[in-house]
Amino acid sequence: MSVLHERSALNQLAPGERLLGYGTVVPAKSAKGIGPTIGRSLGNELVNSVGAQSGGAGTIAAQMPGTSGALLLRVTDQRIGLVQPLDGTPVWEMPRAWVSRVERRPRTQLMARFRLHFADGSWLAFLTMRRRTIEQFRSLIG
Numbered sequence: 001m002s003v004l005h006e007r008s009a010l011n012q013l014a015p016g017e018r019l020l021g022y023g024t025v026v027p028a029k030s031a032k033g034i035g036p037t038i039g040r041s042l043g044n045e046l047v048n049s050v051g052a053q054s055g056g057a058g059t060i061a062a063q064m065p066g067t068s069g070a071l072l073l074r075v076t077d078q079r080i081g082l083v084q085p086l087d088g089t090p091v092w093e094m095p096r097a098w099v100s101r102v103e104r105r106p107r108t109q110l111m112a113r114f115r116l117h118f119a120d121g122s123w124l125a126f127l128t129m130r131r132r133t134i135e136q137f138r139s140l141i142g
Contacts, residue, residue: 008088012089018076023130024073029125060119071084080094104138110129
């Protein structure tokens with residue numbers, strides 16, 4: 001990863017908090033395809049709605065704000081969160097105890113797909129360019 005991404009992942013950590021890992025991800029509900037076709041529009045709609053999130057209002061997954069583009073998912077010894085890749089501004093964070101596991105999903109596009117499962121049974125889907133990013137998150141989270 002770049003020095004800029006590492007600096008962003010380290011930004012605004014609490015005193016004594018340790019960064020364990022980070023990687024570039026795109027929330028599936030905000031993912032955009034490439035190419036100006038009708039298929040792209042349909043593909044975007046499917047990726048953004050089907051299989052992007054589970055759980056209704058009031059769940060942990062439903063608390064994630066709307067985003068666009070790539071973010072850094074960082075894992076520390078105290079929390080897990082999404083931060084802006086250029087300046088490390090937190091977008092959404094939660095205590096580590098709220099995340100129960102990482103599930104690798106079948107690759108349906110150019111990017112690898114995974115789900116973050118939360119303690120309340122809800123989940124969010126993310127895309128990443130590297131399968132090893134998913135494996136890193138699985139080793140850190142479970």
